[in-house]
Amino acid sequence: MLLLEANRLEKSYKGNLILRQTEPLQLFSEDRIGLVGMNGAGKSTFLKLLTGTEDADAGTVRHYGSFSVVSQFDDVEKEINAKSEGVWDLKGKTYETMSGGEKTRTQIAAALEQNPDILILDEPTSHLDIEGMDQLTKVLTHFKGAVLFVSHDRVFLDMVCTKIIELDQQTFTAYTGNYSEYLIQKKQKDERKQFEYEQYRKEKTRLENTAKEKASKAKSMKGKPARMSYSEAKLGKGKLQGAKRSLEKKSKVIEKRIEMLDKKEKPVDLQKVEFNIQRFSVIHGKQALSVKELSVGFDQRQLFRKLSFSIKPGMKIVLTGKNGTGKSTLLQEIYRGNEKIIKSKQLKVGYFHQHLELLNPAKTILENVMENSLYDETWVRTILARMLFKREDVFKKVEVLSGGEKMKTALAKIFLSDYNLLLLDEPTNYLDLFTREALEDVLMAYPGTFILATHDRRLIEKTATHILELQPPKAIWFEGNYNEFKSSGVKQEKDETAQEEEILKLKLEMTELISQLSICTNESEKVKLDHRYEEVLSELRKLKS
Known part of the structure; x- marks a missing residue:
């Protein structure tokens, strides 16, 4: 069933064209469409035009069903019912004290309670941890209506999407399938562009050489041949001039053909990232740093107790765990120093975080970027190009940059400075899909050691050699990549522990509900308590079965 259609939408700000819809959009029930594109391509603007939050300069939008919106810019408190609080783990939370991830879950729950035909989501995964993204994936997969959303999480796009729409230089291109299938189709398209460019270049070169040859031949016909007398040359002058004009005409015809060729632009070929090891500050020793029985907590909550691990030079460690488990706190402790943390004397620590x-x-x-760089300007500009700063972009002042551009600049500065241990706290926030893929390349090529806190599963899968999973008040150190960690017995043990904790939490809630029911005199309140008691009982039975 058709639920929404949009045609020829356009939007400009202060005379600058932001968006031009070059392909019509039709949204049907059970569609799962992901919008992708670089920062500033107009993805969020397009969603605003579809929902009427902003007026289009041109084009039409028609709705044939109701819709709910989840926006990254919406910070208004949402009211949700007790069932939603339970489903999204929000029971007892106040909006003022909620984390970014909890506020996002509240928005999603409120949108779903409206039972809409269409869900429109702008960056719903931005503040969610991995478990939160898995939960949202299941919800959207089973949602009866249509879903249109913007996300920069590639695993999420793979698991949810049935179609991808790419916004690039104000043009729209639709691809059938999920994100991985989109990449395959895009690669085939790029290969075709490369082939067409090569054919164009060959034909243009051939015609240019032919034109030059004929022009050169015509030019050489000005004088008489050496073996010919002037009287003989004079007699044949008419024939000579005729032949010369014919060659010149043919040269002009060829030049016209060159102008009429269907011009093909050369596809951009990004240079491979290879750090110069000779300039890199190597750690000569078995350990870059070691943590011995580190305990940290605040607000009467223990984040980790007697945490111990050792990091060898070259290790790529990824910190995993739910929101609020202490990943940022651990990175801060390593950077600031602690008597329980022993660092190599050759260690040079670079710290990336959100405050820039x-x-x-x-x-x-x-x-x-050049301020403390080990590398010359040519190589610095190569890395900046990989981070999608092209040509004159590198001369922009930082004060005029967007949030995503500032993030990219800070990351480039960290990678190219004289550090051999990088502490990276959520480096993918505000980065578009293409910059995230470029960041993967840089991290994989980086010759030093890093400790990375992120919820980007594809980034974790591609870069980690070791996993440190924080589960307050304990932690799990795992030698191996993320896929090995997920399939290991350690992961199973973690899941069983989490299930036991959930059962305990539900039992405590049930005890509290029984206590409240025994003293409650208000009938409407009693009905609510009784309803919640049945929900808790049902959840307990599912967990125990």
């Missing part, structure tokens, strides 16, 4: 204190707003992108 690394950058001087008054300086350009290139000036900021």
